[in-house]
Amino acid sequence: MSTDAPYHDFVPPHRVLMGPGPSMVHPRVLQALSQPLLGHLDPVFLGLMNEIQASLRATFQTQNEFTIALSGTGSAGMEAVIANLIEPGDRAIVGVNGVFGTRVATMIERSGGIPLPIESPWGTPIPVEALHDELVRSAPVKAVVLVHAETSTGARQPLQDVGALCRSHDALFIVDAVTSLGGMPVDVDGWGIDACYSGTQKCLSCPPGLAPLTVSPRGMSAIRKRRVPCHSWYLDLSLIAEYWNDHSRAYHHTAPISMLYGLREALRLVHEEGLAARAARHQWNSEALLAGLQTLGLAPLPQAGHRLPMLNCVTLPPQIDENTVRQQLLQDYGIEIGGGLGPLRGRVWRIGLMGESSQQAHVFTLLNALEEIFTSHDWLSQPGLAVQAAVATYTHSEGSARRSP
Amino acid sequence: MSTDAPYHDFVPPHRVLMGPGPSMVHPRVLQALSQPLLGHLDPVFLGLMNEIQASLRATFQTQNEFTIALSGTGSAGMEAVIANLIEPGDRAIVGVNGVFGTRVATMIERSGGIPLPIESPWGTPIPVEALHDELVRSAPVKAVVLVHAETSTGARQPLQDVGALCRSHDALFIVDAVTSLGGMPVDVDGWGIDACYSGTQKCLSCPPGLAPLTVSPRGMSAIRKRRVPCHSWYLDLSLIAEYWNDHSRAYHHTAPISMLYGLREALRLVHEEGLAARAARHQWNSEALLAGLQTLGLAPLPQAGHRLPMLNCVTLPPQIDENTVRQQLLQDYGIEIGGGLGPLRGRVWRIGLMGESSQQAHVFTLLNALEEIFTSHDWLSQPGLAVQAAVATYTHSEGSARRSP
Numbered sequence: 148m149s150t151d152a153p154y155h156d157f158v159p160p161h162r163v164l165m166g167p168g169p170s171m172v173h174p175r176v177l178q179a180l181s182q183p184l185l186g187h188l189d190p191v192f193l194g195l196m197n198e199i200q201a202s203l204r205a206t207f208q209t210q211n212e213f214t215i216a217l218s219g220t221g222s223a224g225m226e227a228v229i230a231n232l233i234e235p236g237d238r239a240i241v242g243v244n245g246v247f248g249t250r251v252a253t254m255i256e257r258s259g260g261i262p263l264p265i266e267s268p269w270g271t272p273i274p275v276e277a278l279h280d281e282l283v284r285s286a287p288v289k290a291v292v293l294v295h296a297e298t299s300t301g302a303r304q305p306l307q308d309v310g311a312l313c314r315s316h317d318a319l320f321i322v323d324a325v326t327s328l329g330g331m332p333v334d335v336d337g338w339g340i341d342a343c344y345s346g347t348q349k350c351l352s353c354p355p356g357l358a359p360l361t362v363s364p365r366g367m368s369a370i371r372k373r374r375v376p377c378h379s380w381y382l383d384l385s386l387i388a389e390y391w392n393d394h395s396r397a398y399h400h401t402a403p404i405s406m407l408y409g410l411r412e413a414l415r416l417v418h419e420e421g422l423a424a425r426a427a428r429h430q431w432n433s434e435a436l437l438a439g440l441q442t443l444g445l446a447p448l449p450q451a452g453h454r455l456p457m458l459n460c461v462t463l464p465p466q467i468d469e470n471t472v473r474q475q476l477l478q479d480y481g482i483e484i485g486g487g488l489g490p491l492r493g494r495v496w497r498i499g500l501m502g503e504s505s506q507q508a509h510v511f512t513l514l515n516a517l518e519e520i521f522t523s524h525d526w527l528s529q530p531g532l533a534v535q536a537a538v539a540t541y542t543h544s545e546g547s548a549r550r551s552p
Numbered sequence: 553m554s555t556d557a558p559y560h561d562f563v564p565p566h567r568v569l570m571g572p573g574p575s576m577v578h579p580r581v582l583q584a585l586s587q588p589l590l591g592h593l594d595p596v597f598l599g600l601m602n603e604i605q606a607s608l609r610a611t612f613q614t615q616n617e618f619t620i621a622l623s624g625t626g627s628a629g630m631e632a633v634i635a636n637l638i639e640p641g642d643r644a645i646v647g648v649n650g651v652f653g654t655r656v657a658t659m660i661e662r663s664g665g666i667p668l669p670i671e672s673p674w675g676t677p678i679p680v681e682a683l684h685d686e687l688v689r690s691a692p693v694k695a696v697v698l699v700h701a702e703t704s705t706g707a708r709q710p711l712q713d714v715g716a717l718c719r720s721h722d723a724l725f726i727v728d729a730v731t732s733l734g735g736m737p738v739d740v741d742g743w744g745i746d747a748c749y750s751g752t753q754k755c756l757s758c759p760p761g762l763a764p765l766t767v768s769p770r771g772m773s774a775i776r777k778r779r780v781p782c783h784s785w786y787l788d789l790s791l792i793a794e795y796w797n798d799h800s801r802a803y804h805h806t807a808p809i810s811m812l813y814g815l816r817e818a819l820r821l822v823h824e825e826g827l828a829a830r831a832a833r834h835q836w837n838s839e840a841l842l843a844g845l846q847t848l849g850l851a852p853l854p855q856a857g858h859r860l861p862m863l864n865c866v867t868l869p870p871q872i873d874e875n876t877v878r879q880q881l882l883q884d885y886g887i888e889i890g891g892g893l894g895p896l897r898g899r900v901w902r903i904g905l906m907g908e909s910s911q912q913a914h915v916f917t918l919l920n921a922l923e924e925i926f927t928s929h930d931w932l933s934q935p936g937l938a939v940q941a942a943v944a945t946y947t948h949s950e951g952s953a954r955r956s957p
Contacts, residue, residue: 157587162588169592177586181586220623257785354809354811403811404759405759408562
């Protein structure tokens, strides 16, 4: 065999993962991944799949029977939802204010559909009125697709009123919750969402490789009534449903056993903490981080009220050589943060506080590292203020928390 | 959250995996899965991707630059190859003699292509002459697709002469090596294969979830010259190539980090053993198993010379209640074997000896368990002969091995 093959043990260096995902993974999840395998039709494994379905329903806040983990990453979840719900010729409104809305529009086209983009500046949510106007102008519309948490901009999309609007125009409501699920409320049933997909490597703090996915009975009915089969066999949800359904269990493809072990444990950690406490933790750590960053001249890109707590997108002062700082953070401190994508390349940092990565210790460590680096480059004359600002925010937040009922 | 969520630790029962996959996973691979995560653009992780590419090239016996692990199971590998190489209106010859050839034909249709099936009885290879005749009759043909190791029948498809035949008719040669790779020779360059995909959970003995995949320069040229984009964005190989290529590393989707850790270690084990020794091990264990099974009245479905060493498909004597026996094997002995699919349901067993599962100890354990179960049902009067037959085969094989240079 080739002499290029690796002979040494692979021991990854220590990393504090504060980028746009993957996030840190709890040791219990890592341990679950290393359990011996079961067959994908073993009754004990089928029981584990049922447990995952129940836990995912709780996390998505839904009663949808079809609630599964798809055998691919978050982008596979996006493609599965679009390819199954959009048929050739279907018109679909899509909010485009970042990389992932753009990706949705591409997938609608590749499925033979007609994307109707509603654009907003990157970092700004899509106005609900614009959705209403487009639903009226372009009727009939098959679906409205919105990205709940735009990972490329840190913007939060309001969703509460969109489900009712879609129903009143007989359109399906599709939501990308790749980055939001497990870090802020995703109320699938309460918000009238018909299809919602996520990824495991963000606020669920499981390694990447699975896409949690839920489809309402209304959505499943649309899939079962398709005029032509979905172009993808691998992502055909009508076939996949027959494997996850406890009554049929028809073989479709071999499930990623080990990854599902990991997801079960990650969902158990979500359950132990509770969704509300988890959302509050994400919010506090984000506020403390932003308070610290602002003393360094780094301001959030989205307006107050539209910021994601798990993905803090901040603009950079002009004197900062952003790529050098990111390299120093990685090499000297073992901290990974994300740079900008597309038009925001070189202009922003994307700092993730997702799942296990959303920790007070990480906030302090990053702020201290930035103060040291900025000082070494003479961009900062008085270090210490950033960490102090974060501490002050925590003191205030914890006081508030103690006062809450 | 829901009270349905699981509270207990998940501890899988001990299983000897002798079905059609997943196979047993070496403890070193399980340990690799539990290493802490790196980011998917971390330089150390990109180095690991390069190592995987080099190891996969050695395993596929190819120099193809585009040799990667796709982020999905073996069926995703099948769909990626078909969806990228078959354009709407393309004719593709496909050998159909089992479940997986049938699946290929379905995927060709879903990609807008026209499948030209060449059928053989299940368990019998596709004759090369029939491929030649169809290439002449249906010219121009875009591709010929053959399943090297039909997991539903245990039949081995000869491939040596097909590459030259395809080239002489300007057709691409596509091979499904899901079950064969790592257990018998897959000589991509030597056999003139243009696209070959596999799965990790068979003879590579890694958990399911990745599809090793290689495409020749001729195949990549066909992909880059497509008239319309591939219907799948997630499986678009021209985009995926830009992430795996060491010069661009353009973000496409978040790679399944932990699974790639596991695959690296699994390929390292393949490398340490060597492909030839590994193939010989699979062959010996298969011969010993079949010798034992024949004393129980279980005969191989495929003819001699066309049998897969890693997937032993045997027909059942009429008195055997096959489902009861499989349940007893699983519940009382912790041994998983596979039943028949489609028209072979209830008529055959599929006994896998793949990768780490291909062990003398497993052969003896299964034969002994079958003798005990058959005796308890009064289907066997003289137990012990099956294990004896396997022992005799090993003694003979080891003698032969000692005599070899």
